[in-house]
Amino acid sequence: MTLLEVNDLSVSFVQNEGWFRRRRMPVLQQLRLTVNTGEVVAVLGASGAGKSLLAHAILGILPRHAEVSGSLLYAGERLTPQRQAELRGREIALVPQSVTYLDPLMPVGRQVRHAVKRGDKREAQRESFRRYRLGEKVGRQYPFQLSGGMARRVLVAAATASGARLLIADEPTPGLDPAVMREALGRFRELADEGCGVLLISHDIASALTIADHVAVMYAGTIVEIARAADFTDEPAGLRHPYTQALWRALPQNGFAPLAGAPPQPGELAHACAFAPRCPAATEACLHELPPARELRHGLVRCIHAS
Ligand SMILES: Nc1ncnc2c1ncn2[C@@H]1O[C@H](COP(=O)(O)OP(=O)(O)OP(=O)(O)O)[C@@H](O)[C@H]1O
Numbered sequence: 001m002t003l004l005e006v007n008d009l010s011v012s013f014v015q016n017e018g019w020f021r022r023r024r025m026p027v028l029q030q031l032r033l034t035v036n037t038g039e040v041v042a043v044l045g046a047s048g049a050g051k052s053l054l055a056h057a058i059l060g061i062l063p064r065h066a067e068v069s070g071s072l073l074y075a076g077e078r079l080t081p082q083r084q085a086e087l088r089g090r091e092i093a094l095v096p097q098s099v100t101y102l103d104p105l106m107p108v109g110r111q112v113r114h115a116v117k118r119g120d121k122r123e124a125q126r127e128s129f130r131r132y133r134l135g136e137k138v139g140r141q142y143p144f145q146l147s148g149g150m151a152r153r154v155l156v157a158a159a160t161a162s163g164a165r166l167l168i169a170d171e172p173t174p175g176l177d178p179a180v181m182r183e184a185l186g187r188f189r190e191l192a193d194e195g196c197g198v199l200l201i202s203h204d205i206a207s208a209l210t211i212a213d214h215v216a217v218m219y220a221g222t223i224v225e226i227a228r229a230a231d232f233t234d235e236p237a238g239l240r241h242p243y244t245q246a247l248w249r250a251l252p253q254n255g256f257a258p259l260a261g262a263p264p265q266p267g268e269l270a271h272a273c274a275f276a277p278r279c280p281a282a283t284e285a286c287l288h289e290l291p292p293a294r295e296l297r298h299g300l301v302r303c304i305h306a307s
């Protein structure tokens with residue numbers, strides 16, 4: 001069953017410049033993505049690609065100067081701002097990227113219990129604390145008394161104990177030791193196997209691939225490819241977009257080949273293929289429009305040359 005459907009989602013930030021001029025800066029362009037129940041979909045991309053903005057758009061927590069177009073459906077139902085507010089934290093839970101999302105004035109155990117919307121709150125908190133190796137006395141502490149890694153574990157504990165059906169985890173693992181990281185990723189996989197949908201945002205392809213079914217690759221504000229996780233295990237030729245292939249070659253086991261250059265600033269190449277300046281396959285035609293998203297080999301690609 002389709003849990004989340006993102007259709008042609010675009011986001012721009014509108015800035016006032018002086019008295020009369022307003023500048024629109026496109027930051028997300030025509031995103032299309034689905035998350036089914038039982039699935040982990042990884043969203044990969046470099047810093048600034050727009051991963052967190054996608055998460056915030058789904059949850060309805062973008063800043064006020066954001067202009068949003070396109071549609072979002074949750075279990076077939078339109079996600080309006082009001083519906084987002086109703087579902088946030090109940091049906092749709094976020095593991096936020098920053099530990100500043102914790103309430104500084106509330107003991108963290110209470111925050112986790114607060115997040116639990118189904119069943120016995122105390123038991124759910126105890127269980128998730130055990131799972132993420134948070135001692136019992138940690139529950140009585142305030143966020144400022146915790147290390148960064150502990151605070152992060154509290155965020156994962158709160159979201160995974162919430163009982164939500166769609167879990168959006170925004171870079172949930174940096175700073176966690178490898179055992180806790182495996183535990184957290186394993187828990188996301190388990191929740192998917194129990195019928196949830198998981199959107200896992202990450203920089204770390206290798207660890208995301210250990211649990212993902214599908215991978216959406218973002219570059220400069222758009223999704224350039226949706227691949228199956230299995231497409232990453234063979235030759236890069238199985239991947240559809242030159243950027244995804246470059247990411248694959250940059251993995252240690254595939255030769256660590258770095259990709260020269262950097263992505264453009266948001267909005268800088270909105271009407272072209274933003275990857276063209278770094279792409280070995282680019283031609284003049286790549287600079288004329290945002291390449292349309294098209295289906296290719298059970299996936300999706302935005303590249304006019306992909307075949
Ligand atoms: N409130 C805002 N106002 C203006 N621009 C913003 C705002 N928030 C984000 N941006 C811009 O939008 C782009 C995407 O940001 P986003 O946080 O989604 O990136 P990300 O892929 O999550 O990166 P990271 O991996 O570093 O978390 C960035 O270029 C950022 O500068």
Ligand code: NI
Pocket residue numbers: 051052053097170
């Ligand atoms: Ni982010």
